[in-house]
Amino acid sequence: MKVRFVIPLITLYFIAFQAQSQLFITQAGETSFFSETPLENISALNKQVAAIINIATSEVAVKIQNVAFHFPNKLMEEHFNENYMESEKYPNSTFKGKIQEVIDFKKEGVYDVSAKGILEMHGVKQERILKGKLTVGKDQLTFICNFDVKLIDHKIEIPTLVIAKIAESLTVKNRFVFTAKK
Amino acid sequence: MKKYLFLLCISFISTISQAQDDLLDELNKIQKPVISYASATFKSTRIVSGHSIETVAAKHLDFRISHRFGAVNSGYQQLFGLDQSQIRLGFEFGLTDRLTVGVGRNSYQKTYDYYAKYKLLRQSSGAKLMPVTVALLAAAYTNTLPSQPSARFFNNLERQTYCGQLLIARKFGERVSLQLTPSILHRNKVETENDANTLYSLGMGGRFKLTRRTSFNVEYYYTPTTVGGISLRDPQFKNALSIGFDIETGGHVFQLHFTNSKGMSEKYLIGQTEGTWQNGDIFYGFNISRVFSFDKSARKTNK
Numbered sequence: 001m002k003v004r005f006v007i008p009l010i011t012l013y014f015i016a017f018q019a020q021s022q023l024f025i026t027q028a029g030e031t032s033f034f035s036e037t038p039l040e041n042i043s044a045l046n047k048q049v050a051a052i053i054n055i056a057t058s059e060v061a062v063k064i065q066n067v068a069f070h071f072p073n074k075l076m077e078e079h080f081n082e083n084y085m086e087s088e089k090y091p092n093s094t095f096k097g098k099i100q101e102v103i104d105f106k107k108e109g110v111y112d113v114s115a116k117g118i119l120e121m122h123g124v125k126q127e128r129i130l131k132g133k134l135t136v137g138k139d140q141l142t143f144i145c146n147f148d149v150k151l152i153d154h155k156i157e158i159p160t161l162v163i164a165k166i167a168e169s170l171t172v173k174n175r176f177v178f179t180a181k182k
Numbered sequence: 183m184k185k186y187l188f189l190l191c192i193s194f195i196s197t198i199s200q201a202q203d204d205l206l207d208e209l210n211k212i213q214k215p216v217i218s219y220a221s222a223t224f225k226s227t228r229i230v231s232g233h234s235i236e237t238v239a240a241k242h243l244d245f246r247i248s249h250r251f252g253a254v255n256s257g258y259q260q261l262f263g264l265d266q267s268q269i270r271l272g273f274e275f276g277l278t279d280r281l282t283v284g285v286g287r288n289s290y291q292k293t294y295d296y297y298a299k300y301k302l303l304r305q306s307s308g309a310k311l312m313p314v315t316v317a318l319l320a321a322a323y324t325n326t327l328p329s330q331p332s333a334r335f336f337n338n339l340e341r342q343t344y345c346g347q348l349l350i351a352r353k354f355g356e357r358v359s360l361q362l363t364p365s366i367l368h369r370n371k372v373e374t375e376n377d378a379n380t381l382y383s384l385g386m387g388g389r390f391k392l393t394r395r396t397s398f399n400v401e402y403y404y405t406p407t408t409v410g411g412i413s414l415r416d417p418q419f420k421n422a423l424s425i426g427f428d429i430e431t432g433g434h435v436f437q438l439h440f441t442n443s444k445g446m447s448e449k450y451l452i453g454q455t456e457g458t459w460q461n462g463d464i465f466y467g468f469n470i471s472r473v474f475s476f477d478k479s480a481r482k483t484n485k
Binding site (some may be wrong): 065082087 | 212
């Protein structure tokens with residue numbers, strides 16, 4: 001009698017367990033940004049970005065620690081954290097969303113995707129649709145996504161004195177190589 | 183049997199709930215925290231006239247121009263001190279992120295100064311916890327005034343003064359930073375008979391961030407005139423108290439201040455501060471710091 005209950009339970013258990021291993025993660029994603037003005041170019045790179053993709057639900061999430069952005073000019077790095085991002089108050093920038101297209105994660109190939117979700121930076125949430133390319137490989141997923149961020153959208157103020165040196169909108173480039181979560 | 187069924191149910195529920203966890207929470211679990219060093223404990227390598235724990239970043243040059251005007255109580259004929267001024271020019275270079283070397287020249291007593299500052303410990307949170315930043319400073323000063331009857335130098339060694347400092351600072355949250363600076367100053371030749379060659383002093387400094395780009399600074403050097411009956415500093419010299427206001431604009435830091443010390447280095451701050459705050463015998467001054475990057479990789483951008 002009881003065995004009849006146990007068997008479906010065990011099956012369900014494995015399904016649930018299976019659902020958990022649908023997660024693909026990276027802890028070494030790369031995010032860089034670039035600001036270009038005639039006076040000064042500013043760039044920074046972060047190689048410690050964490051990102052996760054759930055291939056069962058097509059949900060994605062990205063978490064960036066602001067202090068891990070490194071600038072060739074150290075003074076810029078200090079100003080980035082102290083004056084613009086206020087990293088002590090807002091240590092992380094995040095994105096949480098869902099890939100809108102239906103993707104067969106079992107079939108290798110390159111897919112154009114767009115992820116719709118919330119981009120949170122400097123404590124300000126913005127709904128965004130981020131377009132990118134997803135490459136499904138043998139046992140890894142590569143996601144490349146470039147987008148622009150308008151500083152004013154995230155309440156990042158530029159003082160008038162340096163307004164000519166910082167672009168109003170930054171180009172953000174992302175490259176994440178996901179592997180299955182063990 | 184029932185027991186096993188129950189256990190299975192529990193583990194099943196817990197697995198389900200785990201799978202339904204927010205993806206961001208999942209990231210919080212897996213992401214390794216990075217070491218977050220306290221940045222900008224002070225805005226500049228000086229609090230007002232004395233050193234702060236800050237060093238110049240590797241391959242960066244800090245060019246500093248400092249002025250101290252005449253006494254504020256010198257009256258309108260001297261435009262409250264603005265008619266007179268002394269200047270210090272300084273070039274300070276970061277050999278590494280922790281080690282800075284600098285050379286400067288003061289017009290007051292035509293003194294050259296040289297220093298090396300090394301950050302021993304860096305305040306950090308995240309993956310590594312360190313409560314304070316600790317730096318060591320070694321400095322020397324050479325007086326190049328000609329030998330006069332009032333101040334005679336019999337050899338060049340007599341022109342030398344040395345200073346050692348241990349700088350300990352902590353940034354308390356976003357706004358407040360405090361620093362303690364035990365110091366030792368050795369003059370090979372002293373100005374007056376009542377002066378001892380070696381002085382001990384405790385510097386105290388702090389800053390309060392007013393806005394994202396401005397801060398209010400205070401600096402005080404307490405130097406005992408006698409220790410255990412042995413007189414050290416001539417009582418005519420005072421403890422140096424300075425208040426300042428920092429404005430940071432991209433690559434420049436402007437520091438404006440009032441101080442009772444005419445000198446812009448430890449030699450004068452500790453040993454020869456003459457002004458008194460009570461009489462308005464204080465000096466208006468400013469430091470301008472401009473940092474240049476000589477890092478070649480800085481030109482290589484991540485475009």
